Amino acid sequence: MKRDYRHYVINRLLDNYEKSKHLTGNNMINRRVTLPFNPEKFPDYFIDSIHAEKEFINREMMELEQFNLIEIVWVKSQKNHLIDKIFLNVENVPQAYELVERIPLLDEITILTNMVSQYHGQIQTGWIRRFLEDSLDQLEKKKIPRWLSKDYVQTKLLLQALHGIELQVGESLPERLFSKKYLGNSKVFEKQIRNKMISIYKKYGMSEKLADIYVDQNNEGVLQEIGIVRSVEELCVYGSLVYEWNGTQLDFSSFPFGVTVHSQLMKASRVTDLRAERILIIENKTVFHEYIQSLSRIGNLLEKKIIVVYLGGFPGPDKRFFLRQIQDKFDKNGLQIEVQFWGDIDWGGFRIFLHLQKSVFPQLRPYRMDTATFHQHLEWAETFTSDYQAKLEQLLENTDNSEFHGLIREMLCTGKRLEQEAILL
Structure with a gap:
């Protein structure tokens, strides 16, 4: 043919x-x-x-x-x-x-302009408005914006998803529930809209601090910033902290193995009392439980002076809200609090530390993330690839990571990275 x-x-x-x-x-x-x-x-x-x-x-x-x-x-x-x-x-x-049975570009621009204009008047969320206004500006210049499509079904789905975020008003929804509620199918967002939405938010909504943190990260954290989660966020908390929810006082010190805090509770409650001198934030759940059990063996005096939090990776908006309440409570009382982060001795652990330091606790210090700990458990460390090595070398160019530079150089010399769990062996 x-x-x-x-x-x-x-x-x-x-x-x-x-x-x-x-x-x-x-x-x-x-x-x-x-x-x-x-x-x-x-x-x-x-x-x-x-x-x-x-x-x-x-x-x-x-x-x-x-x-x-x-x-x-x-x-x-x-x-x-x-x-x-x-x-x-x-x-x-x-x-x-x-x-050739082709729609003229000017007609396509008119159709897309009408579609965007229909939603523009319904949106108040800053980053979404910026995207829509920039799109209208490009359309006026006879250009089709990068994220809009001549496939009008796709463009309609994108605009519906943006409108859904507007209607959430700061609330979070699991990804598939969001997709079903606003797009009519539980998998449409993940398969057709997710990547576009993330790119749009990175350009129009993400602060410089967050953009620096989320570079090269998986995009679940970016979705959390938007208000869409793969699964419900949870924290585990142990120590002398009192929380008020719906008129009820929740004293976490009554729970010897800690309390799991749901994302809805993080947003709907407030910290009313703190009786601690130190906060330790731990990346790994197994290490969190092992650590609080070790506190119980040491005795009650030490237990009453510390709050221990299991973080589970990069903290989304709900987790940061909870942690800021603790910081704000100490600031309001004019008290200084020692805050430490204990994570993997690897690229991800360093990035989580920097994220927490920039977004919640400026006084944050590392715990057991040093050259002595690294060499003490080197037999349990794992090798890394050349691509991973390049990411570590890039951290050396950033002065924000300067307190880890010596440790990073040791990692590069040995070709090893160390997970938290290895320190328990």
Whole structure:
């Protein structure tokens, strides 16, 4: 089956037309819309052994010229035999669109502008408004924004998802529940909208602090910032902390193995009392439980002076809200509190530390994340790849990580990284 060269040529010419100043009426020097004939665009046309193909293409082009859609420029002394280039007849552009059954770009822009405008008036959330306003500005300049699509179903789904975030008003929903509620299907968001949404938020909504933290991270943390979670956020808390929820005082010190705090409780409750001198935030759940059991063995005096929190990776908005309440309570009482973070001795552990330090606890210090601990448990450390090595080397370029620079150099020398659990062995 032969290729439809008429459609191919007209579509390429229309592509060039839509990129030109003809579309906006600013073509002051009357530059023509051109498609050169060369081996890159028409390889079969220049193969002598398939002469019949060249003749077929010539006939197709001459037919388009008879329809007054194009003008053929032949190679000098090769008329009716070898085409040099083709010009689009811009006076008959509507007929060209009709021939290839293609919607004119200006019509597409009008449709997309109406779709975006419909939602723009319903949105108050800053980053979503910035995205919509930038999209309208680009459409006014006759450009289709990067995240909008000529597939209007996809664009409609994206706009519905953005509107859903607006309606959440700071609340979080599991990803599939969000998708079912606002897009009508539990898997549509994950499969079709998720990556676009993350990219839009990174450009229009993410602060410089968060952008620096989430670089090269998986995107679950970014979704949490938006208000969409893969699963409900939970913290485990141990120590002398009193929480008030719905008029009820919850004294965490009454629970010798700690308390699991649901994300809804984090947002709906407030810290009313703290009787601690130190906060230790732990990345790993197993280490958290082992540590509080060790406190019980040491005795009650030490237990009453510490709050221990299991974090479980990068803290989303709900976890940060909970932790800020603790920091704010000490600040309000004019008290200084020692805050430490204990994580893996690896790239992720360093990044979580920096995230907490920038977003919640500026006085944060590392705990058991030093060269002595690293060498003491080196036999249990794991090797890393060259790609991972490059990520560690990049941390050395950032002065924010300076307290870990010595440790990072030791890791690079040994080619090893150490997980928290190894320290328990």
